[in-house]
Amino acid sequence: MVEQSPPLRLGTRGSPLALVQANMVANALCAAHGWPSEAIKIVTVKTSGDRIQDRALADIGGKALWTKELDRALIDRDIDFAVHSMKDVETVRPSEIMIAAMLPRADVRDRLIGAESLADLRQGAVLGTSSPRRSAQVRRLRPDITTTLFRGNVATRLAKVTAGEVDATLLAAAGLDRLGQQDIGHAIALDVMMPAPAQGAVGIETLADNARMQGYLAAISDADTYDCVMAERALLLALGGNCHSPIGALARIEGDGILLIAEILTGDGSEHVSDSALFLRDDPAAASALGQALLRKASPAIRALFDGATDLPQEASA
Numbered sequence: 001m002v003e004q005s006p007p008l009r010l011g012t013r014g015s016p017l018a019l020v021q022a023n024m025v026a027n028a029l030c031a032a033h034g035w036p037s038e039a040i041k042i043v044t045v046k047t048s049g050d051r052i053q054d055r056a057l058a059d060i061g062g063k064a065l066w067t068k069e070l071d072r073a074l075i076d077r078d079i080d081f082a083v084h085s086m087k088d089v090e091t092v093r094p095s096e097i098m099i100a101a102m103l104p105r106a107d108v109r110d111r112l113i114g115a116e117s118l119a120d121l122r123q124g125a126v127l128g129t130s131s132p133r134r135s136a137q138v139r140r141l142r143p144d145i146t147t148t149l150f151r152g153n154v155a156t157r158l159a160k161v162t163a164g165e166v167d168a169t170l171l172a173a174a175g176l177d178r179l180g181q182q183d184i185g186h187a188i189a190l191d192v193m194m195p196a197p198a199q200g201a202v203g204i205e206t207l208a209d210n211a212r213m214q215g216y217l218a219a220i221s222d223a224d225t226y227d228c229v230m231a232e233r234a235l236l237l238a239l240g241g242n243c244h245s246p247i248g249a250l251a252r253i254e255g256d257g258i259l260l261i262a263e264i265l266t267g268d269g270s271e272h273v274s275d276s277a278l279f280l281r282d283d284p285a286a287a288s289a290l291g292q293a294l295l296r297k298a299s300p301a302i303r304a305l306f307d308g309a310t311d312l313p314q315e316a317s318a
């Protein structure tokens, strides 16, 4: 049937990691439905985030930079579905769009490149990162370390460490592994560094009114990943978190339910609170409640980072 129909158009960013993830999705769909590879056409969409490389993501419009062009292509029906690193997807989506599926989650940890462990970094080392979370978490443990703005794709960042521009950097294990860089860096244990909400998860979006596409995607969605990442996103929303916010969060399946652990910090890591909650699956209210509890426990300096900082969609449906 699909052989005679026009191919399904899968929208993606054009970065090497995005293209690998798009191919993972295309291959999973073809395998699940017995389709030939021509059943899916990968459509590369250049995003504002890909064009702007010299400033921190947080300073130039946040996560919408990665999604708004793909959102527009979906809404205009130029593509049938889109693939994203869930970590880069805002907590509030345009009403026309739904998160239809997630691939099984990969390694959620960060890997340190440039030293075997944070403790091994020299006194006063310079860490390249533009992630407020990574910066705060590292400085909490090693206040002597300074961080410097670091962007560009994974290969660019690795080259900057090799060239000695910085002592070290942190990258998501999931991205490194997908790019075939399994041997690069040293994984940081989860009790040392919590990942970003949704780290390691690849998500697939389609239009809320596209029941046919949703049906195809249901076959490749991992329910455990989906429920855990949705819990982390509900927490992020309750915190009013965005890419300025030092937030670590990780949910995992525990028996019939979900265990969600989260921490929030000041930018310099000098203040920190963490908490956890166990609740039934598909209970966004419980995930929000953990966010509220964290804010109640947090110092004024931490709370000031979250007040009113809502991660709203930017002009995506305008």
Ligand SMILES: NCc1[nH]cc(CCC(=O)O)c1CC(=O)O
Pocket: 085, 086, 087, 088, 170, 171, 172, 173, 174, 175, 176, 198, 199, 200, 201, 202
């Ligand atoms: N912010 C960029 C980004 N978005 C998703 C990943 C890695 C892949 C993933 O977490 O699924 C990365 C790179 C990184 O943080 O090292």
